Amino acid sequence: xxxxxxxxxxxxxxxxxxxxxxxxxxxxxxxxxxxxxxxxxxxxxxxxxxxxxxxxxxxxxxxxxxxxxxxxxxxxxxxxxxxxxxxxxxxxxxxxxxxxxxxxxxxxxxxxxxxxxxxxxxxxxxxxxxxxxxxxxxxxxxxxxxxxxxxxxxxxxxxxxxxxxxxxxxxxxxxxxxxxxxxxxxxxxxxxxxxxxxxxxxxxxxxxxxxxxxxxxxxxxxxxxxxxxxxxxxxxxxxxxxxxxxxxxxxxxxxx
Numbered sequence: 001x002x003x004x005x006x007x008x009x010x011x012x013x014x015x016x017x018x019x020x021x022x023x024x025x026x027x028x029x030x031x032x033x034x035x036x037x038x039x040x041x042x043x044x045x046x047x048x049x050x051x052x053x054x055x056x057x058x059x060x061x062x063x064x065x066x067x068x069x070x071x072x073x074x075x076x077x078x079x080x081x082x083x084x085x086x087x088x089x090x091x092x093x094x095x096x097x098x099x100x101x102x103x104x105x106x107x108x109x110x111x112x113x114x115x116x117x118x119x120x121x122x123x124x125x126x127x128x129x130x131x132x133x134x135x136x137x138x139x140x141x142x143x144x145x146x147x148x149x150x151x152x153x154x155x156x157x158x159x160x161x162x163x164x165x166x167x168x169x170x171x172x173x174x175x176x177x178x179x180x181x182x183x184x185x186x187x188x189x190x191x192x193x194x195x196x197x198x199x200x201x202x203x204x205x206x207x208x209x210x211x212x213x214x215x216x217x218x219x220x221x222x223x224x225x226x227x228x229x230x231x232x233x234x235x236x237x238x239x240x241x242x243x244x245x246x247x248x249x250x251x252x253x254x255x256x
Contacts, residue, residue, distance in 0.1 A: 001138040003165075004034035005233040007213040007226040009202035010046040010171075013054070018044045019065045029232050030073040035138060037069075038198045039079030041097070041147045041169040046204040049125040055095035058086040058110075066102040074104045076137055079198075080146050080169050082126070085112065094127045099144045099169065101135060109135050111144035115152060122148075132159060140164050140237050147172060150183045150197070153190065160191040160252055164242045170199040174208045181212055189220035192246045194237050201228060218245040 006025050011017040022039060029037045041047070044062040048054050056062060062081035070077045082095035097113035112129025116122035132155070133144045143163040147170035149155065156166060166187060172180045180199065188195040194217060201211040213226035215235040224233035246252060 001035050001140050001237045002033045003036045003038065003196060003215070003235055003237050004029035004032060005038045005196050005198040005213050005215060005224075005226075006040075007198060007201060007211045007231050007233065008040060008043070009230055010040070010043065010200050010204060012046045012204045013048045013051050015044045015061050019061075022065075023069065025230075025232065026069050026073065026077060029234075030075055032232065032234055034075060034234065036076045037078070038167055038169060038196060039077070040198050040200040041080045041171045042082065043079035043169070043200075044081050046200075047120070047122075047171045047207075048205060049121055054082050054125070055084050055093060056082060058083045058098070063098075063100045063102065063108065066100050067106065067108065070102040070104050071106065076104065077102050078167070078169075080113070083110075085110075085127075088127075092127065094125060096129055097122070097126050097146055099133075099146050099167075101144065103137075109133055109144070111146070113146040113149060114155070115148050117148040134159065134162060140239055142167060146170070150180070150187065153187065156187050156191055157255065160193060163191065163193050164239045165194040165196065165237050166191070168195065168197045170197060171209060172199045172212075174210045177210055177212050181214065184214050185216050185220045185222075188216035188218060190251075192218045192249065192251060193242055194218060194235075196235075198233075199226075201230060218242050
């Protein structure tokens, strides 16, 4: 399966402007053969945690945009957005940081980010998720995470036996960029799986983001990288490669 990670800038808290910006980038990814297109964390708003209008209902404009793009191009399109989960306590108006994966047939999967980024105040403005999400697309077993989740290795470990590919959209700021790059490779090496980190570029909320998006193979080799500008990364994800690496280097069964 060919995957594309769209490393893009975000216009602060302007959904329609971001949809207009991203639509041609998604089209370019599809033209490059992508069956799965990954956008960044909070792709439609930026990490605008202090904006009282940030939240949208589940199935709101951001996830509708993903669904429309998936249907238009006949591919899977995904990224995270601030959604208030359906069926939750109406007194708690905080959204979840919802990683929405939209399929070409109208299928929708949602992972709610389990670890709000307390250093950045996300815990005050977003509710935490409570469960993991795994999806199979074209024979590729995929586990969904978001940004700060990358620091919690044990959760990646727990899903490794049934994962070929981890997806990690992010708004990871420049001061800790070395952590981002190192952790992406570490998660790939220790779990013998592909890891895709898709980070934004540009400025927002007083922070600078420099991208450094990566597609890492099950041996920790970099298949594609982004630097500081908008770009699209491509790689072919092969479950057979994951199986061969794990068969040759039997590290997962040795984990205690």
